[in-house]
Amino acid sequence: MLRKDVEEMVQLGKLLKKIVDKILKCLGRMLGIEIVFSRAAKKDCDIRGKRLINVGAGDWKCRGWICLDYSSPWYASMHKGGQYIEYDIRNDKLPFADETVDAIYCSHVIEHIENEYIQNFFLECHRVLKKGGILRVCCPDAEFLWNASQTDNSYWIWRKRLLKQINVEYANMRQVDFLVREIATERFLDYISGNGQDYNEAFLNKDMDNFFEYITEGLTYDPKKAGYHINYWTFSKVKDTLIDSNFTKIIRSKYAGSISEYMKNKMYFDKTFPEMSLYVEAIK
Numbered sequence: 001m002l003r004k005d006v007e008e009m010v011q012l013g014k015l016l017k018k019i020v021d022k023i024l025k026c027l028g029r030m031l032g033i034e035i036v037f038s039r040a041a042k043k044d045c046d047i048r049g050k051r052l053i054n055v056g057a058g059d060w061k062c063r064g065w066i067c068l069d070y071s072s073p074w075y076a077s078m079h080k081g082g083q084y085i086e087y088d089i090r091n092d093k094l095p096f097a098d099e100t101v102d103a104i105y106c107s108h109v110i111e112h113i114e115n116e117y118i119q120n121f122f123l124e125c126h127r128v129l130k131k132g133g134i135l136r137v138c139c140p141d142a143e144f145l146w147n148a149s150q151t152d153n154s155y156w157i158w159r160k161r162l163l164k165q166i167n168v169e170y171a172n173m174r175q176v177d178f179l180v181r182e183i184a185t186e187r188f189l190d191y192i193s194g195n196g197q198d199y200n201e202a203f204l205n206k207d208m209d210n211f212f213e214y215i216t217e218g219l220t221y222d223p224k225k226a227g228y229h230i231n232y233w234t235f236s237k238v239k240d241t242l243i244d245s246n247f248t249k250i251i252r253s254k255y256a257g258s259i260s261e262y263m264k265n266k267m268y269f270d271k272t273f274p275e276m277s278l279y280v281e282a283i284k
Helices: 002-031 073-079 115-128 142-148 155-165 175-183 185-192 200-205 208-216 235-243
Strands: 052-055 065-069 101-107 129-140 249-252 277-283
Touching: 101 115, 115 129, 115 235, 115 277, 129 235, 142 175, 142 208, 142 235, 142 277, 155 175, 175 185, 175 200, 175 208, 200 208, 235 249, 235 277
Parallel strands: 052 065, 052 101, 101 129
Antiparallel strands: 129 277, 249 277
16 A cells, blocks of 8 residues: 555656646746756766856856856846956957967847947957857847748747737737847837837838848947847858958857857757747857
8 A cells, every 4th residue: 555655646746747847848938948857967068177158148157157248237137146257348358368268158149239349259259269169159030030020920929928018919019010129129119109110111122131221220239228139130140240250160050059069058058039049150
């Protein structure tokens, strides 16, 4: 009898674990992140003697990684108690000597910054990376978002939670509205407040690059609105900017598909909105 009771308790425990896992995964999808479960801790790759940096890290932490970020009112709560090196991507050089860094991770940063500063940042990455070092860049995939918005469909349903936070009804949103919000946040907010332009005609009549240039024209980084998107990036645009920054080996990557052993763990990397992200790696 005792053995039967134990077996029933084990089965009940397994069932409860499955239910909790499903709830957490649903919560992760609502938040735009992937929650990864592991039966046993995976053995970390050997990072002894390696210099690994995350630029624009927020409250992210990973053993052996050096975090760089810029203090702003927008992200103040994320930086409380955090340990990171103060770094302004628009004005500072990376605080490392030439060819002393093994890997650089930069996730969902470049869509907040103007083109010229991103090129300077890529040049700095090339300077500090060792030969064979890898830069991994993640950002919204503007070309994918453009294509996903060309027909009426349910792609943008994952943004319902955000719309609720700003008191906008999902049912009132058009595909172009979602697209503009993701590429040029301020333009969208101006429009829904009644003070901005309706971009539907431009969306219907311009090609992709011209449309994105049109809606982002004149947008600049504002520390008080640091979370706003002001720039768009396609694979071609990222690749061209990397080439202009002295990189010659550039690949379009995949979610959790880094060629670097240091950036493969899904518990730490590529967690931000994988459903809309572009992944690019440059090898020095």
